[in-house]
Amino acid sequence: MKDPNQKRPGYKKTTAGWIPIEWECIRLGSVFTNRKKKGSKGLPVLSVTMDRGVILRSAIERKMATAVPSDESLLVEPGDLAYNMMRMWQGAVGVCSTSGVISPAYVVCRPLKTRADAWYMYHLFKSHPGRHWLTSYSYGIHEDRLRLYYDDFALVPIPLPPLFEQRKIAAILSSWDAAISQTRDLIEAAKRRKRALMQQLLSGNVRLPGFGDGGRDAGRKTHGTTGGRLPEGWxxxxxxxxxxxxxxxxxxxxxxxxxxxxxxxxxxxxxxxxxxxxxxxxxxxxxxxxxxxxxxxxxxxxxxxxxxxxxxxxxxxxxxxxxxxxxxxxxxxxxxxxxxxxxxxxxxxxxxxxPPLPEQRAIAAVLSTADDEIRALEAKTAALERQKKGLMQKLLTGEVRVTQDARHRTHAPWVVRLASHPTKETPP
The missing domain is CATH 3.90.220.20 (DNA methylase specificity domains)
Structure with missing residues (x-):
């Protein structure tokens, strides 16, 4: 596929593709150090996930293997990046927000603060171009066996904008992440509300207006599909x-x-x-x-x-x-x-x-409305994810630029302004 930046004025050809002339093409080893400091007792145990980044191990629903001995675990601190060497090519990476310990099966890297922004690197590694570069330096018999050790990670070439531009790109993409996360929370809340409605309406514990007394009938509560008293007419x-x-x-x-x-x-x-x-x-x-x-x-x-x-x-x-x-x-x-x-x-x-057929239909209509709310939120989430994917492609390759706006510098040092090639997308 043709590089959208190819031979554009103000762009140069590099190992990582065509990038703005102000950007560098560097290898990751020049902006990261590999941290191998051992952890200590008392710190929370963390894990790297595919879609949630670095989180508390206790927050993972699936049952985990036995705990990693503290003398083998690695220390991670705020600002570190940790990745799963077997799944980095799929985007299993995250930025640490708290101190903790992590399995030695993961790789812990610290970006040089004067050269690289941790959140910019996170978004780059999650992007399609970023995963392509990381996959190219991963080794294994077949796809499911690919591993990316730090020595190979350090050789991966990437485009590197100036630090202020990295931070602003990260801020834009993180705003989409926040909107997506908020919408997902709304979906979960809507699902909980629907389930509560189901439990009340389908048991007859709560009646809809026009059926029974239209409210709680304390003398006729039911318990699931067996036992319990039923409302009159059921x-x-x-x-x-x-x-x-x-x-x-x-x-x-x-x-x-x-x-x-x-x-x-x-x-x-x-x-x-x-x-x-x-x-x-x-x-x-x-x-x-x-x-x-x-x-x-x-x-x-x-x-x-x-x-x-x-x-x-x-x-x-x-x-x-x-x-x-x-x-x-x-x-x-x-x-x-x-x-x-x-x-x-x-x-x-x-x-x-x-219940009688009219009440069945009324209950189904209420629950259908709840389903409509959930579907609308799911559609909104999908739209936000598509927008973010498009922005990642444009911002992380330099196809669309962000610049520091001197007019607003005294109020907000990192005001975001899409420059040169504006898109329809705007941060939510």
């Missing part, structure tokens, strides 16, 4: 009283990449079919493998032979039933000792607290 029905479970079928004979109908497996859409097996709206439930969460399908579809699909026998709200089964979960019904599996008899015997 019944506890078996799944087979509402719908018939049908087996999915092998789809080899109808497979067609240009087919009009989606093919559903236990984890979602896996292909297209030339003809449908059944019609929505309905639910697809995993029979083997991913069984915990049912899938709601609005139109015609094909379901593979590791799934069930529902054929309604009475009128009910598919959205309500989907929410109820998602809330209760089906994983605990698994009958497989290895691969999770469900039988038709087990599913048919599930008892569900069932």
């Amino acid at each position: 019944r506890r029905l078996h799944l087979h009283e509402m719908a018939r479970l049908e087996y999915g079928r092998d789809w080899a004979s109808v497979a067609d990449p240009a087919g009009a109908f989606p093919v559903y497996g236990t984890g979602g859409i896996i292909g297209r079919a030339s003809e449908p097996l059944a019609h929505g709206p309905t639910l697809i439930i995993g029979r083997k493998g991913s069984i915990a969460q049912p899938q709601m399908v609005e139109s015609s579809f094909w379901a593979v032979d590791t799934t069930f699909y529902l054929v309604p026998q009475v009128a009910f709200s598919v959205g309500w039933l989907h929410a109820l089964l998602c809330l209760s979960g089906l994983g605990h019904l698994s009958e497989g000792s290895g691969v999770p599996s469900l039988s038709r008899n087990t599913l048919d015997s599930v008892r569900l607290p069932t």
